[in-house]
Amino acid sequence: MLRICPLADLPAGEAIRVDDVSPPIAVFHTDDGEVYAIDDTCTHQDASLADGWLEGCEIECPLHASRFDLRTGAVDAPPAKRGVRTHAVTVTDGDIFVTLSQDAPNLPPGVSV
Numbered sequence: 001m002l003r004i005c006p007l008a009d010l011p012a013g014e015a016i017r018v019d020d021v022s023p024p025i026a027v028f029h030t031d032d033g034e035v036y037a038i039d040d041t042c043t044h045q046d047a048s049l050a051d052g053w054l055e056g057c058e059i060e061c062p063l064h065a066s067r068f069d070l071r072t073g074a075v076d077a078p079p080a081k082r083g084v085r086t087h088a089v090t091v092t093d094g095d096i097f098v099t100l101s102q103d104a105p106n107l108p109p110g111v112s113v
């Protein structure tokens with residue numbers, strides 16, 4: 001399990017990129033107070049989803065506006081075709097922890113772990 005940061009350090013509506021794991025992950029704190037973690041790299045091309053636009057439970061890629069559901073990783077809007085890998089999140093004693101998925105990541109062409 002990976003300790004990310006205190007929940008208080010990640011305001012609602014914000015995201016943090018964690019690049020001391022490979023591939024990097026992105027952790028989001030939604031306006032509804034939920035916390036989600038997904039692979040940071042868009043499945044379409046090499047863009048950081050932590051730099052995208054968070055709306056509800058969806059993140060919009062900053063490069064070509066694909067949208068992914070943070071709860072499932074599913075693609076909600078193209079051009080991405082493959083969902084993004086999700087990771088389990090817990091908040092314990094005010095700290096965010098992520099358990100990395102054992103599934104293979106859906107990295108875009110040209111990007112490797």
Ligand code: FES
Nearest residue numbers: 042044045061064
């Ligand atoms: S890089 Fe994300 S939609 Fe193209």
